[in-house]
Amino acid sequence: MSTESKPLKTFARSEREKIRExxxxxxxxxxxxxxxxxxxxxxxxxxxxxxxxxxQQLRDAGDQL
Incomplete structure (x- = not known):
């Protein structure tokens, strides 16, 4: 059994991705x-x-355009 952890997407990152899409x-x-x-x-x-x-939502979420 592998104990390596996968990087989790943070809520903020997934929200930024949704807004960007x-x-x-x-x-x-x-x-x-x-x-x-x-x-x-x-x-x-x-x-x-x-x-x-x-x-503006992207900027507020910390995304740099």
Whole structure:
């Protein structure tokens, strides 16, 4: 029987990884804004705000971007 211990993922590390995965996924889903369509610009603003929020969560979790 092996007594070697495997490195455990800390809760903080797993949370950072989840946030980072969500960040990368959403970055690949960026909407293309149409400057002449107010609805398109609203969707773009919401997307940018969501990305800022995810970025802040990563920084708060100790991730360096």
């Amino acid at each position: 969500q960040f990368v996924k959403r970055a690949g889903e960026a909407p293309i804004p149409n400057p002449f369509d107010p609805e398109s610009l609203r969707v773009w603003d919401e997307y940018v705000q969501e990305m800022h929020d995810l970025e």
